[in-house]
Amino acid sequence: MPQQLKSLLVVFAVFIGGLVAARHFLLPPTFGERGHYRAAAVVTIERLPVRYAGREACGVCHDEIASVHRNARHQTVACEVCHGPAVAHTESPTENKLPAPRERGYCPLCHGYDPSRPTGFPQIDPVAHNPLKPCITCHNPHQPEPPHVPGECSACHGEIARTKALSHHALLDCTQCHKTPLQHKIKPREVRPEKPLTREFCGGCHAQNARAPKNVPRINLETHGGRYVCWQCHYPHLPEAR
Ligand code: HEC
Ligand code: HEC
Ligand code: HEC
Ligand code: HEC
Ligand code: HEC
Ligand code: HEC
Ligand code: HEC
Ligand code: HEC
Structure with a gap:
């Protein structure tokens, strides 16, 4: 057998030996009990503290807000998206106060104009849209429907309106x-x-x-x-x- 092959065989033997040893010594004990997983991961995750209460929990004490929100355009945005995880608050509300995002910078995280958002999603240009005032002076965050029906199609179809404005169909x-x-x-x-x-x-x-x-x-x-x-x-x- 040529010398190079012999060295190669040794390298392979060491590599495979290494893998077998690693499998024996390094795999966590419960690995493989339920397929290709560490079975004890389930227990680890179960032990994590629950942080989100779910929106049903809020209605118990904030009945009025919850029922307004349920029928408003923000119905798909859960309470804890804006107010943060709230289990501690539901257990002792006066000791664990929740923040409320009152500042103007918050709402554009979702509503600032961005061409990758789906057509029809309500978007505004935060620089030009009623500047300086916080959004909540005009929009109730729990029922954000604008104070009057938007006049222009561009309020919700900004991308199409901007495209058309530069086209032969502009007029x-x-x-x-x-x-x-x-x-x-x-x-x-x-x-x-x-x-x-x-x-x-x-x-x-x-x-x-x-x-x-x-x-x-x-x-x-x-x-x-x-x-x-x-x-x-x-x-x-x-x-x-x-
Ligand atoms: C057990 C009753 C109870 C439950 C359940 C409850 N809250 Fe409250 N919440 C209160 C009380 C009482 C206050 C007033 C606390 C104060 O001002 O000291 C309050 C105040 C608040 C505030 C006011 C913060 C501010 O800046 O004014 C927010 C926001 C809030 N709750 C959100 C929630 C959300 C979201 C949920 C559901 C996950 C929830 N609460 C569930 C009783 C409750
Ligand atoms: C889009 C973000 C958003 C969502 C979703 C939202 N809130 Fe609020 N919430 C706010 C903001 C902003 C304020 C502060 C309003 C103000 O100061 O006028 C507020 C204020 C509050 C307050 C205290 C002031 C008040 O009006 O009594 C409570 C209580 C509250 N929210 C509960 C809830 C509950 C319960 C839900 C779900 C049913 C919810 N919020 C969903 C943004 C949100
Ligand atoms: C001075 C009052 C005022 C302020 C402040 C304000 N808005 Fe508006 N907003 C309106 C009115 C009125 C409309 C209706 C369309 C129009 O006439 O432009 C509207 C429309 C919208 C729309 C389009 C919704 C639709 O269905 O057409 C969005 C999204 C919006 N606002 C988000 C915001 C955000 C986010 C802020 C804060 C950065 C904000 N607004 C601040 C008054 C206000
Ligand atoms: C997590 C993302 C998110 C945040 C944060 C958020 N919104 Fe919305 N907003 C939505 C969704 C989703 C809709 C419903 C869109 C639809 O029905 O197509 C919506 C709808 C609206 C509308 C349109 C209502 C109508 O009838 O035309 C306005 C105005 C609005 N939001 C204002 C606000 C304001 C003001 C804030 C800050 C307090 C805010 N949003 C924060 C996701 C968000
Ligand atoms: C309050 C926000 C809003 C305003 C204002 C608005 N639209 Fe829409 N539009 C939407 C939403 C949301 C959809 C649904 C998008 C989707 O489901 O993909 C839509 C869909 C459409 C569609 C597609 C319909 C289909 O069946 O595919 C057309 C066309 C359209 N709008 C035209 C207009 C015109 C023209 C105006 C002005 C006269 C206008 N829209 C004003 C929100 C709005
Ligand atoms: C010259 C005629 C014409 C004009 C003007 C026009 N559209 Fe359209 N629009 C169409 C046709 C045709 C379709 C269908 C395209 C398809 O099915 O692929 C369409 C589709 C749409 C859709 C469905 C989604 C999409 O992107 O294809 C929306 C939303 C829409 N138009 C909104 C608007 C708005 C808002 C304006 C004004 C700013 C406008 N349209 C002006 C002819 C027009
Ligand atoms: C198979 C693709 C195709 C379809 C379908 C099509 N077009 Fe065209 N169209 C073209 C091309 C390519 C040109 C540019 C070359 C030319 O003038 O033939 C053009 C040119 C045009 C022009 C400009 C003519 C000029 O003299 O400047 C108009 C207007 C037009 N199309 C309208 C339409 C209308 C209306 C329809 C539907 C009834 C239509 N097209 C369907 C491919 C198409
Ligand atoms: C209400 C009348 C009207 C309708 C309906 C209309 N167009 Fe046009 N179209 C125009 C006018 C006006 C121009 C451009 C005039 C100019 O550029 O001076 C134009 C220009 C065009 C051009 C030529 C662009 C170029 O490069 O020269 C095409 C292609 C075209 N339209 C396609 C369409 C298609 C496709 C539809 C149907 C979805 C349609 N138009 C419906 C009025 C119309």
């Missing part, structure tokens, strides 16, 4: 393409606006014989783009023809 109102019931601004997930469904809708301005101003570019509605709907190729909020 079209959102409502020219989306018939929008007023209730959409109050219960946006339940009451939806309409969306254009057909090629003929866009043809209403862009077909050769459409009754629209002269500057509107025309296409042959029969042939242009085949049988596909227009927004397969043109994003309607930025319809550049490239």
